[in-house]
Amino acid sequence: MRIMAITTLALGFTLSLGIPAIAANVAGTDGQDSIGNLPCSAQEGQLLSDCHFETLRKEDGSFTVRVLLPGGGIRYLYGADGKVTGTDSTGLLASKRLKNKTIVHIRPGEMFEIANELIDGQ
Secondary structure, eight states: HHHHHHHHHHHHHHHHTTOOOEEOOOOOSSSSSSSEEEEEEEEOOOOOEEEEEEEOOOOTTTEEEEEEEETTEEEEEEETTTTTESSSSSOEOOOOOOSEEEEEEEEEEEEEEHHHHSSOOE
């Protein structure tokens, strides 16, 4: 229990320093999942802020990105092979892949910037 508390404290400190993403060997996973921060906003006109995220991968190449939104909500983004294809939101989803990141918009005002290395297939 003490090791888990120290690991959690160390991880929380690392995330607060603004490190964009780290590979994590999370208990119960295959070591391919990632946690960290990514730029996001939850409302139209809101400045981007660092949002905690967790990327969960499956063997078939699909993934789920779970993002803690400003204000405390959680957004799920789903996809495969480097493309975001769905969300748990009822808003309209649009995404654009750039050289190093994918920009995801969920209308009316959510936006996420996800490093391509987090969502690219194995």
